[in-house]
Amino acid sequence: MENRQMSLFPSEDKSIPPQQLIVKKEVTLRDIPGLRYIENYITEDEQSKLLAHVDKELWLKDLKRRVQHYGFKYNYKARKVDMSMRVGELPEWLKILSVELYEKGYMPKVADQVIVNEYLPGQGISAHIDCEPCFQDTIASLSLGSSCIMNFTHKLDKTKKYPVMLDPGSLIVLSDEARYNWLHEIPVRKSDMWEGVKYPRQRRVSLTFRKVIVG
Numbered sequence: 001m002e003n004r005q006m007s008l009f010p011s012e013d014k015s016i017p018p019q020q021l022i023v024k025k026e027v028t029l030r031d032i033p034g035l036r037y038i039e040n041y042i043t044e045d046e047q048s049k050l051l052a053h054v055d056k057e058l059w060l061k062d063l064k065r066r067v068q069h070y071g072f073k074y075n076y077k078a079r080k081v082d083m084s085m086r087v088g089e090l091p092e093w094l095k096i097l098s099v100e101l102y103e104k105g106y107m108p109k110v111a112d113q114v115i116v117n118e119y120l121p122g123q124g125i126s127a128h129i130d131c132e133p134c135f136q137d138t139i140a141s142l143s144l145g146s147s148c149i150m151n152f153t154h155k156l157d158k159t160k161k162y163p164v165m166l167d168p169g170s171l172i173v174l175s176d177e178a179r180y181n182w183l184h185e186i187p188v189r190k191s192d193m194w195e196g197v198k199y200p201r202q203r204r205v206s207l208t209f210r211k212v213i214v215g
């Protein structure tokens with residue numbers, strides 16, 4: 001976001017409005033090593049600004065859900081990305097976030113590829129592990145607009161399955177085991193049950209940051 005004056009992180013600075021002082025809580029899951037979940041990574045205001053950027057851009061409509069690809073186009077069918085798929089630098093509003101993810105230690109390198117996914121109620125993404133030869137270890141995904149449950153299933157032992165509630169404004173980071181040994185999916189449904197409460201889904205947009213392996 002150009003000229004962004006806000007930090008993504010809470011601060012003691014009394015001049016910062018209360019909305020930006022929401023506590024950022026990080027959760028790691030004992031059963032899924034390498035999975036980090038950061039609540040309130042960005043504020044509601046920052047979500048709205050990011051959504052405004054997203055909504056100015058063109059959507060690709062070749063999947064069941066709409067997507068946008070930045071940096072490199074990813075070929076879902078061939079599970080491939082190479083220099084011929086380079087579509088240019090990340091736009092400034094994504095570059096700022098990529099650099100922040102690196103500087104705050106969430107990603108070991110600055111991401112050079114971002115996929116924006118849009119999920120309307122009733123849309124999801126099937127269980128998968130992100131292409132191993134295409135992208136480096138750590139992958140980070142920012143949720144905007146709506147909550148949803150993401151299920152993690154161990155690739156060798158399908159009885160190991162854990163739902164993780166992704167709140168709007170949260171960040172999820174997959175590295176090591178979580179990146180390579182666990183499938184993640186967003187079930188196709190219109191609402192999620194979490195701790196006995198029903199959460200109807202609204203439009204959710206995610207920004208997923210990756211570092212491409214080239215050559």
Ligand SMILES: O=C(O)CCC(=O)C(=O)O
Binds near residue numbers: 115125141184208
């Ligand atoms: O929507 C998300 O948070 C995850 C997206 C995802 O898994 C993908 O693009 O491969």
